Structure formats: C-alpha cells, structure tokens
Amino acid sequence: MELIKKFKHLFSNISLLGWLIGTLAAVVIEYYWGYDYISYYLGLPKIPVLFGTLIMLKNPIMIPSALAYDIIVYLIPILLTAGVSCNFANFLAGLFEKLPLGLSVLIHLIFFYAILHLWAGINDYRILIIKLTLISIILTVSVNVINGYQGEFSCSHPGFMALGAYTSSIITLVLFVNDKIFGTPLLPESIGPWLFPFALLGGGIAAAIGSLLVAIPSFRTRGDYLAIISLAFMFIIKSAVENLHIIGGARGMGGHPDYAPLPIIFAWTMLCIWVVHNFVTSIFGKALNTVRDDEAASEAMTIKTRKTKVTAFMFGAFWAGIAGGLFAHVLAYINPSMFSINRLAEILAMVYFGGLNSIVGSIVGAVSINVLGEALRPLELFKWIIIPLILIFVMIFRPYGLISFKEIDAKRLLRAKNKNNQGIKDKRGV
C-alpha cells in the first residue's frame, strides 16, 4: 500500500500532455527499432501486434520475451520520458490552459492521433482493430443516448446501423464505382472521397428517419414492450434487406472504395463525441434524463416529452447510421446477417459494461470489449466464457456499468500539474 502511494506521488505531477509525450517516445522506439533490434534479440518472430497477448496465449514459451518487449518498448520509455519531460510538459500545458478550451482539446487530440497513427502504422491488423474500435465508440455512445440518457431499453441499434450502412453504400456504389450491381458510376471517381461525408450523412439521415418506427411507440410504452418492438424493428430491417435482391439480398454487397482511412474515422469519432457531449450537457439533452426519471414532472415543468423522446431516438439512430456507413466502407463488404442479434449483443455488452449515462463510460466500454475480444482471440471458445464472466461481475458490483453518471471535465484533465500550482490551490481551499 505504501509503495503504491509513493508510486502515485512520484507521478502525480505529470500532466496528460506529459503522458502523451511519453507514449510518443514509446511508439517512436517501436517504429524505428521495434523489429530490427528489439523483437529480433528477444527472439520474437515479429513485432507483437497487441502488446504480445496473442503470442503469449498461442505459445506460452514466448511469455517472457513478450513481457520483456512490453517493458522495454512501452513501460520504461513511457515512464522515463514522462518523468524527464515532466516540467517541460507542465510548462506547455500551462500555455495551453491560456488558450480557449476547444483549441487546447484539439491540440491534444492531434497529438494523440499522431501517436495512434504511428502505432497503427506497424501493420494492417492494428489499423483494422483501431478502425473497428473507433466505430464501436460511435455506436456505444449513440446507444447510450437512447438506453442510458433516455433510459429506454432499445434493441434496434443493429437495424439503425444497417440502414446507415446500406444507404451510404448504395450512394457511393451508384455514384462513384463501377460494380456488378449498379453498373457504371454516375460521377467521376476522383471526387468520391470528397463527397463521402455526404454519403455518410445520407446513411445517418436514413437511420434517423427509420428510428421513428421505434420512437413513436415509445410515447406509450416503456421497458419490456418497447424492447420487443425495437427487437422486431431490427429483424424487420434484416429480413427486408435479405429480400431486396437489387441490393444483393442475403449475399450482401461489396466493392466499396477505400474512403474510410484511419484519419477520417478518427475525425468522425471525435465529431460524434463532441456533438453528443454538447447535446447531453445542454438543457435539451438533460431533458432526456428528466423524462427518464419522471415523465409527469417533466411535462409539468414545460418539457416537451414527446419531442424529447423523438429527438433521442433520431439522434442516437443518426450516429448509428454514420457508424454503419463507416463500417461498410472499412470492410468493403456488407450483408444483412452482420446486423443481427450477435451485433446487438456486442453493442449492448459494450454499453452496459462501460456505464450508462456517461460518454467516458461508453468509450471505456467500447475500447475494452474490442481490445479484450481481440486479445483473447487465440483462446477461441474460452473467449466466450471469459468475456461474459467479466460482464457478469461488472453487473454484480456495478449495476450501472464501470463508469456511470459521470462526465469528464476536459479542463481538469488537460491542466498542468505543477507542485507550486497545487500549493496555491490548497491554500485557497483552506
């Protein structure tokens, strides 16, 4: 206990920027020497993709090497650089504090993206994991709007996602691609990437309109009944697509152009988080909470409860549609069975694991379930025992999820952590 306290104290004055600088150092080391020197001398066949978890589970003899790799490449450089650059980082963070908060957040995000980009640049597998994780974040945050903030139990998210995925796919395939289903493109292929945001928006809007089918019954029912209606909605979308042969039916459709590289997906994810954050912290967004907690009281306090419910559904569905569109363009192939009960289970697991009524919770949920899912892949069947077990434990000890009913305060997160600075604050506090 004492040791942990000491350790904590040692790093207590490292700002977020300091940690980012440390991580950058680690990632740069991996980028330049990860394979040629470090993996080679440790006897690893290649750079461990996910911190060595895959290799460790597949081949336990490799555990020491993989651990050594993690320590040499990640742990030591991060701690060392963050520690050494601590004062410099605090100085920089102090400067950023004087900027408008939005700008400061943007600078940190760009820095963070640079790190992510370098780390992912090692191989395609990492890129794919990150892309899918980011898309999961959009999905989870958007489900949270409906199931957390609005407090409905909606099971329709894969349906919304399918609407978005198919609509945006059809738009890009018809307009920009010479493919089997729709024939020659209507517009020159070169402008495709520029108009891709509009294809995504189209998908989002389609999903938002589709969501009315669930939103309107929600005026009268809640809980189990709405869960069943929304589940039905999901299956209706799935079987409708299966029977629409013009868009590939059950065989699905593919041949999407590569319009969704990592930076684009990262940008959309951040946009989603920003907009959802703005919404749920505004009075219009908090109306979702009041309607969930007591509908009659909300009405009596002039809150338009129907409008609030419709907004929650359309807004959540819109982002699910965007996520669906990105998903389709990452995999370059979609079929109806991707948007069914398995997807639903996965999405709900992420939301309820991460935490209701919290954007941070959703991000934590999406990232941990995705990374865990990938890391435990070599265990095959056991993966489906371990992950549900973890979920059950979370549900027992934290019924609303890991981080629920909490929002992050960006200002606090980013601020410099000088010792003398804290001293001043302490004095003021007394």
Add this chain to the structure above:
Amino acid sequence: MSALLNVKNMTHYFGGLRAVHNYNLNIAPRQITGLIGPNGAGKTTIFNLITGIYTPAQGTITLENENIKGLETNEIAAKGVGRTFQNLALWRHINVLDHIKMAHYSQLAYGLFGSFFNTPACRREETRVEENSYRLLELFNIKQHANQLVTSLPYGAQRRVEMARAMAINPKVLFLDEPTAGMTPDELVQMIKIIKQVHKDFKVAIFLIEHRMKFVMDLCQHIQTLVFGEIIAQGPPEKIQNNPAVIEAYLGKEDLT
C-alpha cells in the same frame, strides 16, 4: 372581476367513479386560494385536470380568458401554471441546480442545432439560465445544495427544491399540492415564510391543497371545501371555519381521530 384562472362546471369520471362534479373555480391575480377536503375527495384530481394530466369530460378551463382545456401539460405549464406534487416528483439522477435549470425549458432562445454545436447563442442562454437558477436557489435557501443530487437532501429541502423548480417556469398561478405534508414543525414554519415571500416577490396567484387548518386559515383569502368531488362550502376563512357542514365533513372527522 377579471379572473386569472377560471374553471366552469368541470366534471370528470374514472370509469364509473365520479371523481369531480360540477366544479367551479375563479382565481384573481395574486389571490391565494385554498382547497380542503377529506382524503379521496378529488383535490389532486382537480389539479391534474387543470394542469392537463387528464382532460375533463365536461366543463371549460381558461387562463386569462384563453382556453387551456385539451392542451398538453407542457403547453399549459408554459402558459403559466406551475405546480408541485403531493408525493414529490423530483428527478433522481439530477442535481439541485439542474432541476431549476431544466424548468427554463420553454423559455430557451436556442434550438437543437445550438445544443448540438454549442453555439455562442446556446452558451449565452445557458449562462443566463444558470444565473437565474442561482437566484431562485438563494431565495429558497437551497443554494448550499446546488451540486448535490436531490435524493441526498433532507425532506424539507426537497420540498423547497420542488417549489423553486415550479417558480422557474415563471408561473402566473402556482399550484401547491400539500406543501407541508410530512414536515417537522420547524420545516413547517419555514415553509409558511417561503410561501408568503414567494407570493410577495413574484406577484403570483397561489392555489393550494392543505390538510393543516391553521396553515390554510393563515394563508388563504378564499377557501373551497370539497367532499366526494363536490364543493360543499366556500368563502373567506372565518366563514369556512364556522360552517357546520365543513365542521362535520372535515374538522369533525379530525376531532374524532
């Protein structure tokens, strides 16, 4: 006399039960009216009918000579009918400050677009609302709880949050459903003071349901006595106090128990 709120011949049934029969009400601006009657007489139902939770089967309801019958509850509230609930209807996961802020919903001068992109107009409005909310918190003596969840507050403070919230919608008439139910004597004294203060500062009319006779006699200028959904007597406090029918139906019962 120009009435602020006027109800004529209102009747309502729950299935076979005639909960309210031929009810009339006339509230002048700034008047404090009391509604008394034994349990199950239909008092809360009258509140719910006027505020639009139920729509009356018969009768008319006007606010400043404008029909409000058949409107949605939120519309009626936005027109200036604020209320509290008999069994406290607060929002579990929302802190005290936000309770007051949320009641500004209909007065917001920005839309959904503003809230998605946090536009300058939205920020300005949110700041204005927050300032106004703090003023109300101060008035109701709950500022020190601003960032707490309502569930962690003492009962009297919860009642005051509910009243402050009702005042935030900027009502012309304030409906209070048993504002002192379950209160300690100390809290009761404070509540009477607050109601008088609100009445003075905000120049609202007040319509209140109450069981404690002393409280009603002290505050109200006009009192209605309801039994089985029908008014059996109404008038100024002195007259009601000595009305034999009232004593029998209401006070008498209290004496027995």
